[in-house]
Amino acid sequence: MQKHFSNIIALLFSLLSGTIFGLGLIIAGMANPAKVLAFLDLAGLWDPSLALVMSGAIGVGLVAFALAKKRSTSFLGLKMHLPSLRIIDKRLVIGGLTFGIGWGLSGICPAPAFVLLGTGATKAIIFVVFMLIGMEIFEKIESYRKKVSAY
Amino acid sequence: MLIDWNNFSPWTGLAGGAIIGVASAIFVLFNGRIAGICGILGGLFRPQKNDIYWRLAFIVGLMIAPLIWQLFLPLPIIYIEASNGLLAITGFVVGISTRYGSGCTSGHGVCGISRLSPRSFIATLAFMFAGFVTVFIVRHVFDYELGFKLDL
Numbered sequence: 001m002q003k004h005f006s007n008i009i010a011l012l013f014s015l016l017s018g019t020i021f022g023l024g025l026i027i028a029g030m031a032n033p034a035k036v037l038a039f040l041d042l043a044g045l046w047d048p049s050l051a052l053v054m055s056g057a058i059g060v061g062l063v064a065f066a067l068a069k070k071r072s073t074s075f076l077g078l079k080m081h082l083p084s085l086r087i088i089d090k091r092l093v094i095g096g097l098t099f100g101i102g103w104g105l106s107g108i109c110p111a112p113a114f115v116l117l118g119t120g121a122t123k124a125i126i127f128v129v130f131m132l133i134g135m136e137i138f139e140k141i142e143s144y145r146k147k148v149s150a151y
Numbered sequence: 152m153l154i155d156w157n158n159f160s161p162w163t164g165l166a167g168g169a170i171i172g173v174a175s176a177i178f179v180l181f182n183g184r185i186a187g188i189c190g191i192l193g194g195l196f197r198p199q200k201n202d203i204y205w206r207l208a209f210i211v212g213l214m215i216a217p218l219i220w221q222l223f224l225p226l227p228i229i230y231i232e233a234s235n236g237l238l239a240i241t242g243f244v245v246g247i248s249t250r251y252g253s254g255c256t257s258g259h260g261v262c263g264i265s266r267l268s269p270r271s272f273i274a275t276l277a278f279m280f281a282g283f284v285t286v287f288i289v290r291h292v293f294d295y296e297l298g299f300k301l302d303l
Contacts, residue, residue, distance in 0.1 A: 018212020028167025056168020095252015100281025134246020
């Protein structure tokens, strides 16, 4: 019963974080792909807003993650899952570059995609469905590569 | 460089950003997790016991944000310029490459830089650079220099 209750509390915090994250994106104007593209268009009429959104988020994030790094469990007593990988490899750079191309062509990245989905926009449904297909194909390729390298 | 003063929104940008920071702070301090949307989604494709619902809860949170917003205020203008076909292609590219590069704007850009992770600095530089170049090519090379608009 105790465990069950703490699971529900953790789920509520997860839901709360997602909701606040989404509201932040809307306030910042980042749920609007046209505004994201206006930031990426350095040579046109440039809208620097996205840089300030990142600064605001990182300003708060720096404090939170400095605190998080010192802890072995969360405030709810859950295990801290912080990435430990340090190597800078080809995957990281190529993945970043190709993601940037997709982002630059659409103005949409994964978090705003779900906020847009919540507005019911048909275009957002198309983007999200194909994004999930892309992720599924990534998993398929990964598990195939693992199988091959196991021999 | 010409700044679009009519649309530049420094205060709501900073405030919205800080709210995104607060959401990431709650998530890491209470749930012990990184608020990286691709990582959260990625775990759903190889589901493990007790590792599904917190992921779905966060995603549902993102989706209900505009609904909660609309209880109080009309939504701001949202304009998606890309055609349906282009959205399908870019959605696919974003899905596969954010998993391959282990993160997107939220995971690397916000949380990773906040963690002072060198990997995330590099990834953020990479996707920002590619985003700038892509928009430059689409809007300025084709449209003005080659004399035709790329009809995306």
